Amino acid sequence: MKTILHIDSSARPGRSDTQAHGSHSRRLSAKFVESWLAARPNDTVIYRDVGTNPPTPVTGDWIHAAFTKPDDREDWMHQVLTESDELVDELLRADVIVAGVPMYNFGMPAQMKAWIENIVRVGKTFGFDRSRDGLPYWPMVTGEKSIVVLSARGDFGYDPGGRVAHLNHVENGVFSPLEYIGITDQHRAAIEYDEFGDDRTAQSITDAEAKVANIITELLIRHADTSTVAGAA
Structure with missing residues (x-):
């Protein structure tokens, strides 16, 4: 069995395929999970x-607690890190x-x-040691994990090589x-032209959903075990 961590960050409720003015990014992430579970229920x-x-959000107390060795933390430090611990545990399970x-x-x-700030944790997801040869930092998240970012944009041309790609700070962020x-295995898909509301928007939705289907097929193979990968489209 595998574990999927499904995150939505849009301020818009609902999905654009089920609710007027719903979120395109929620639509794509939901379709990803639905298709994945169809193949691996x-x-x-x-x-x-x-x-x-x-x-x-991260505070001064959070930073103080996170950079204090676990055995030296006071009760309030454990308390201020409780939410971060939960988020990190979810990430590590996925x-x-x-x-x-x-x-x-x-940007995002x-x-x-705020989610990213809570899961990039010294001693939990990255190591830090000033006495270490070379760089004092190293990654601590192991295993074959993949990250898929499914985005939505009002304008167009934000993909690599596009007319305003230099303004896109979402995926790389x-x-x-x-x-x-x-976590180095990276995948992306996005709906564009949302503010245009015409045939270009509809075509971009179709293209993004097709790209999501292709990502799922690739990841089902990458993360295959004894489960079937049939029905991934």
């Missing part, structure tokens, strides 16, 4: 909706992280950034910190 899904229930991350002002939603802690 016995797998586990952990759902985390940071869009409607955002993690607590084989595939699929995250719906819409573009807000060229603040709710998603997620990929870079996860790569830093050890």
